[in-house]
Amino acid sequence: MNYTELSKEISYALRHAPWEYELEMDEKGGVPITQLLSALHLNSKWEYVVEDDLIKMIEKSEKKRHEISNGKIRAFYGHSIPMKIMKEEKMPPNILYHGTARRFMGSIAEKGLLPRSRQYVHLSQDIATAENVGKRHDNNPQILVIDSLSAWNDGTKFYYGNEKVWLADMVPSKYISEK
Ligand code: HQG
8 A cells, every 4th residue: 555645645635625525524624534435445546445544644654644533534734625624723832934935035025924725824843844845845945934932922823733833824024034
């Protein structure tokens, strides 16, 4: 079983297109595992996927993208669907990071960090994680340092994704500096 490929398909289903798989999603992004498995079984590639494969897929992944609990599976972050996924509001660490493309810098300086096609802006707990995120957009990414504690104190809301990923509705440019 190719768990990387399975993880990509499940991320696509849970983050971007639950309706393509006829999934009923709850307000936190959870869908019944039985529903997801039935949808996957319609594709000959995933005909034999069982719950244990989902558990292995999560265990083997270097990133914590999905969670199984109470018979449901959900993505921790990344959603772009119209229904807003409710995330837990939480006080962020003093500093967070964001890796991005150098070509986006003019617009970020002007407008701040915006969620673009996703529901939330994605921030990283450490520089190494931000580097990896940024490399998806630019071979030599720009690392931004976010004064998250000041932003939080001034009323910007932050939400917990996983140990390495924090979310925000947006981040005004006054809290952003270049590393
Ligand atoms: C940029 C992956 C112009 C922003 C990653 C980013 C992450 C602006 C891009 C997660 C802007 C959006 C999310 C503005 C923000 N003007 N550009 N005002 N504000 N941007 O892919 O944060 O592997 O939607 O800097 O690792 O790169 O899929 O977000 O470059 O955790 O699990 O707009 O997805 O996780 O790009 O990545 P994305 P992201 P997975």
